[in-house]
Amino acid sequence: MNNNKENKVKFAFLLDLESAYKTLLRNKIRSFLTILGIIIGVGSVIATVSIGQGASRAIQNSINSMGSNLLIILPGSSSLGGIHSGFGVLPTLTLSDVYAIRKLPAVKTDSGMLGMAQQVIWRGNNWSTLINGANSSFTVIRAWSVVKGTFFTPQQVASAANVAVIGNTAATELFGLINPIGRIILIHNVPFTVIGLLSVKGFNAFGQDQDDTVVIPITTMLEKIAGTTWVHAIAVSAKSNKDTVTAESEITALLRQRHHIPLHKPDDFFVRNLTELAATANSSANTFTILLASIAAVSLLVGGIGIMNIMLVSVTERTKEIGIRMAIGAKKSDILKQFLIESSVLSLFGGILGIGLGFGISSAISAFSPLKTIVTTEPIIISLVFSLCVGIFFGFYPAYKASRMNPVEALRYE
Amino acid sequence: MANDYDIRDNVPLIRLENIGMVYRIGDIAYEVLKGINLTIENGEFVSIMGASGSGKSTLMNILGCLDKPTSGSYFLEGKDVAGLTSDELAEIRNKKIGFVFQGFNLIQRLSIIENVMLPLYYSGLHSKNSEEMAMEALKLVDLSEKGNKFPNQISGGEQQRVAIARAVVNNAPIIMADEPTGNLDSVRGADVMNFFGKINAERGATIILVTHDRHIAGYGRRLVTVKDGMIISSDVINI
Ligand SMILES: Nc1ncnc2c1ncn2[C@@H]1O[C@H](COP(=O)(O)OP(=O)(O)OP(=O)(O)O)[C@@H](O)[C@H]1O
Ligand SMILES: [Mg+2]
Numbered sequence: 299m300n301n302n303k304e305n306k307v308k309f310a311f312l313l314d315l316e317s318a319y320k321t322l323l324r325n326k327i328r329s330f331l332t333i334l335g336i337i338i339g340v341g342s343v344i345a346t347v348s349i350g351q352g353a354s355r356a357i358q359n360s361i362n363s364m365g366s367n368l369l370i371i372l373p374g375s376s377s378l379g380g381i382h383s384g385f386g387v388l389p390t391l392t393l394s395d396v397y398a399i400r401k402l403p404a405v406k407t408d409s410g411m412l413g414m415a416q417q418v419i420w421r422g423n424n425w426s427t428l429i430n431g432a433n434s435s436f437t438v439i440r441a442w443s444v445v446k447g448t449f450f451t452p453q454q455v456a457s458a459a460n461v462a463v464i465g466n467t468a469a470t471e472l473f474g475l476i477n478p479i480g481r482i483i484l485i486h487n488v489p490f491t492v493i494g495l496l497s498v499k500g501f502n503a504f505g506q507d508q509d510d511t512v513v514i515p516i517t518t519m520l521e522k523i524a525g526t527t528w529v530h531a532i533a534v535s536a537k538s539n540k541d542t543v544t545a546e547s548e549i550t551a552l553l554r555q556r557h558h559i560p561l562h563k564p565d566d567f568f569v570r571n572l573t574e575l576a577a578t579a580n581s582s583a584n585t586f587t588i589l590l591a592s593i594a595a596v597s598l599l600v601g602g603i604g605i606m607n608i609m610l611v612s613v614t615e616r617t618k619e620i621g622i623r624m625a626i627g628a629k630k631s632d633i634l635k636q637f638l639i640e641s642s643v644l645s646l647f648g649g650i651l652g653i654g655l656g657f658g659i660s661s662a663i664s665a666f667s668p669l670k671t672i673v674t675t676e677p678i679i680i681s682l683v684f685s686l687c688v689g690i691f692f693g694f695y696p697a698y699k700a701s702r703m704n705p706v707e708a709l710r711y712e
Numbered sequence: 713m714a715n716d717y718d719i720r721d722n723v724p725l726i727r728l729e730n731i732g733m734v735y736r737i738g739d740i741a742y743e744v745l746k747g748i749n750l751t752i753e754n755g756e757f758v759s760i761m762g763a764s765g766s767g768k769s770t771l772m773n774i775l776g777c778l779d780k781p782t783s784g785s786y787f788l789e790g791k792d793v794a795g796l797t798s799d800e801l802a803e804i805r806n807k808k809i810g811f812v813f814q815g816f817n818l819i820q821r822l823s824i825i826e827n828v829m830l831p832l833y834y835s836g837l838h839s840k841n842s843e844e845m846a847m848e849a850l851k852l853v854d855l856s857e858k859g860n861k862f863p864n865q866i867s868g869g870e871q872q873r874v875a876i877a878r879a880v881v882n883n884a885p886i887i888m889a890d891e892p893t894g895n896l897d898s899v900r901g902a903d904v905m906n907f908f909g910k911i912n913a914e915r916g917a918t919i920i921l922v923t924h925d926r927h928i929a930g931y932g933r934r935l936v937t938v939k940d941g942m943i944i945s946s947d948v949i950n951i
Contacts, residue, residue, distance in 0.1 A: 313833065321821065622817045625778060626878065627806020627834040629799045705778045709817070 318640040322647075329644060332608040335601025336648030336688065337655055340681040342594035344656025348671040349663060350587025354580050355672055360501070361576040367406075367542050368439060368572040371399075371532040371549060389528045390557065390566040393520060396433070396532050398552060404536055404545035406438075411516065411531045414524060418472060418512055419484040425471040428511045429485060431519025431529070439535040447479040447494035450515055458517035463494035467509040483512075486523045490514060542573045591677075595684070601648065602688035609641050609696035620700050621708025634701040641693025642686055649685030653678055723790035725886070725918055726752040726775065731784035733770050733941075744770050745781065746941040754885070757912045757919045759932030759949070767941040768922045769890055775920060776809050776888045777801045806835050810879025810917075814891035816871040818863040824874050825850070825859035831882045849877035853907050869900030876907050880917065887911060890922045898927075905931045 322329045373390040399405060416429045430436075434452045437443060450461050462483060469478045478492045490512075499508040520527055536545040546569050553567055613620070620633055628636075660671040733745035744767045752758055762768050773779040774786065777793060778801075786793050793804065805811075810831075818827045828846040850856045853873035863871055872892060879887050889908065893901030909931055912919045923929050930949060937945045 317822075324821065618817070619819050619821075622819060623830070623834070624802065625776075625805060625811050625817075626831045627802050627882075629802045629834070631799075632834060706773050709778075709813070 314636060314639045315643065318636070318643045321640060322644055328608065329647075332604050333601065333644055333648030333651070335597055335604045336645050336685050337601075337652040339594055339596075339598030339601050340649050340652025340685055341655030341659060342597065343591050343681050344653055344673065344677050345659035345663070345671075346590040346594055347587055347677040348656070348660040348673045349669065350583060350590065351674060352664075352669050352671040354583040354587075356669065357579045357583060358576065361572060361579070367536040367539055369534040369536060369542060369545055369549065370570040370572065371534065371553070371567055372570065373528070373530075373567050389526075391529045391532055391553075392527050393516065393529060395553060395556060396516075396529065398556060399532060399534060399549055402545065402548045402552060404541040404548050406535045406537045411436075411529060411533055413530050414519075416486050416523065418468065420472045420481060423472050425468060427465075427468045427471075429519065429523065430511055430513045431516035431524070432513050432533075433516055435535070436513060436533075439533050442499060443497045444494040445497045446477070447492070449494050449513075455515040455517055458515060458521050460488065460490045460518060460522070461493045461514065462490040463496060463513045464492050465496050465509040465511040465513070466498045467507055468512055469495055471510075485512065485514070488522050539573055542571050546571055598681075598684060598688055601685075602645070602692040605641055605645055605689060606692035606696060608644075609637060609693050610699070612640075613637060613696045613700040616700075617703065617708050617711040620703050621705050621711065624703070624705035625709060630701040633703075634697045637697030637700050638690060638693050641697070642689040645685045645689030645693075646682070649682050652685070653681065656681075723787075724751045725754040725756075725789060726750070727787040727790075728775075729785045729787070731771075731774060731781045731786065733767070733774065733779075734782045744941050745774075748784070748941075748943055750936065750943060750946075752918060752920065755912070755916050755918055756934060757908070757932040758921065758934045758936055759929035760920065760922045760936045760938060761924070761926070761929050762938035764924075766938045768938050771938065772888055772890050772920070772922050776811060777804050802834075806831055807882060808884055808886055810882065810884040810887045812872065812875045812879050812887065812889040812892045814894040816863070816868070816875050816895070818871055818874055818878075820863050822862075823859065824855070824861050824863070824866070827863070827874060828859075828878045828881050831878060835882055846877070846881055849881040850874070852880065852911070853877045867900075869896055869903055872896065872900075872904050873907060876904070876911070880911055880915065883915075884917070886918045886920065888920045891924070892921070893923065893925065893928050901925075901928060 371391065411430055411432050413431075414429050415426055418425050418427055418429075434450055434455050437449050444463065447463070449463055450459065454461055462485070464472075464478055464483075472478070472483065473481065478495055481492050482489050483492060484490075496509070496511075496513070501507055514523075516529065520529070534545060534549065536542040549569055550565065554565060557566055559566060620628075623633065623636075656677075657673060660673050663669060664671050728748050728750040731745055731748040731750075732743065735742045735744055748771060760768050760771065770779070774781050777788070777796075780794065788804065788808070793801065796804070811817075818824075819830070822830070825843065825846050828849055829842050832842040832845060847856060847859065850859055853876050855870060855873055855877065858866055858870065858874075863874070866874070872895075875892075876887075887908070892908075893904055896904060905928060908919050908921065911917050919932070921929070921932055929935055933949055935945070935947050935949050936943055
């Protein structure tokens with residue numbers, strides 16, 4: 299019995315839905331124009347959020363590709379903003395700084411680095427690339443593996459051996475399809491044996507091709523190529539993500555002490571925490587996404603007002619029908635329900651079309667720009683719920699007005 | 713709930729006591745009904761006549777629980793309906809009263825059968841057999857073939873018969889018709905009136921009919937004449 303009644307209620311609800319659907323289909327163009335605001339609103343929310351998510355994924359990826367828990371120590375004071383002249387290296391960091399930093403508790407491993415653009419020659423081919431002087435821990439810090447051959451050992455660093463590990467782009471330019479391992483290349487007229495080929499890493503956050511490089515021991519770099527004892531940068535891998543902050547303060551204290559910097563003087567180096575940088579970049583991407591999405595959400599509200607407008611018109615047009623329904627026994631709540639379902643179906647339909655539009659925009663952006671957008675379920679569910687709420691909220695006043703009509707007057711309406 | 717309206721032997725179906733209806737437009741009050749007293753027994757077929765503007769439709773709206781009088785009492789099956797809320801009145805209209813209007817008043821958007829089913833929908837009785845009930849009602853007015861058409865696809869006489877089917881589908885004990893033949897020629901009008909006679913005779917429904925037409929009024933068995941908001945006569949019709 300109870301079950302039967304429940305079935306009837308369900309049945310009645312389906313009928314309401316069907317009737318609302320039919321009513322809206324009778325006036326296709328008007329219904330479409332009414333929900334255009336919702337379509338555009340939901341569409342732009344989905345699209346902007348997918349752009350934002352894509353961007354923040356891209357930032358995350360490129361920062362991760364630089365290495366894990368990475369700190370970069372650069373010479374010069376942070377007040378200069380880390381701008382390098384490009385003509386040589388500020389003389390503050392040395393290889394012995396590198397060895398001292400290695401012993402700090404929060405530091406897992408480190409690598410002194412000196413980067414320099416140099417001509418590299420193999421047989422007739424020459425190619426200008428970035429020569430990186432590094433320690434044997436380079437692969438760990440930069441989370442970069444060797445796909446062919448080996449990386450150089452601590453012994454080879456200690457003895458300043460003439461060995462080189464080559465990045466994929468530089469290898470292709472110099473050797474083409476020939477296996478580079480075991481070949482002798484000339485860097486700054488010094489011969490080096492290629493002992494390894496690095497895996498492909500792609501572009502970094504600043505748009506540089508990270509694979510266009512040759513890595514040699516930092517000691518060899520300092521003695522035979524650069525002819526200096528100053529290093530360009532020290533890359534440090536902290537023990538864990540949490541330890542990056544500890545490592546930063548340990549390094550600062552250590553270097554101030556080693557460089558004999560009095561208390562009132564600023565540092566002659568600065569430490570960049572890439573994990574923090576990633577977090578900052580991410581949060582600004584998020585802020586931007588939220589800002590754009592809320593602007594888009596405003597058009598949802600405007601769409602809601604459009605729905606209210608049309609529902610008011612619809613209620614007036616159908617005054618006679620309301621009167622007939624009341625005469626044969628419709629209660630206030632029946633009339634209210636009828637119009638609320640209509641406005642909800644309308645806006646929900648707008649929401650669904652809007653999701654389609656958002657998907658379209660998002661995949662168009664993916665197809666025609668380097669940014670890979672990401673559509674997640676969250677904004678879809680939120681926009682569906684939101685458009686349903688818009689329909690109920692803005693449909694309520696017209697529906698309420700309809701339910702309050704006097705049956706005699708409504709019946710007299712022509 | 714249903715028990716509240718049970719017909720008791722000694723109680724008339726409808727009893728109006730000193731019903732008054734005053735419309736106010738600005739400062740001016742129009743007294744449209746002046747102390748109407750009327751009793752209608754179960755199973756009667758009453759015709760109400762009167763000049764245009766005499767208050768017949770106003771009286772009908774009160775009888776049909778569409779409107780409330782400004783004074784007097786209305787007992788339906790012995791129960792005073794004055795204090796009822798608009799939803800309670802809606803329920804009475806749904807269960808007890810079927811309306812037939814001059815202008816047919818079908819919902820154009822709905823098919824014939826859907827129009828006939830609508831009262832069942834609002835009575836919460838809606839189920840699979842509501843379609844059967846609607847078909848049965850359509851059969852009563854000889855329109856069982858037209859269920860899937862729409863109001864604008866059938867003639868005026870047929871539309872009015874659909875309205876009759878809709879009025880009886882819930883087995884309402886009272887059928888109220890305000891000028892049901894007003895928009896029809898005499899042949900279609902007679903046709904429609906025969907169905908009222910049939911419903912009265914076969915189903916025992918009480919019929920209250922408002923008309924201008926003496927001939928149409930003759931289908932009833934009692935004639936109530938209204939003049940200037942008052943009942944001036946109530947006579948048995950001799951055939
Ligand atoms: N809502 C209203 N406001 C003001 N006056 C009204 C209203 N409804 C009806 N009247 C007036 O009440 C009087 C009776 O109206 P009613 O519709 O009951 O007449 P009727 O007898 O049905 O006439 P007809 O035969 O032309 O249909 C008329 O003078 C009409 O102008
Ligand atoms: Mg009238």
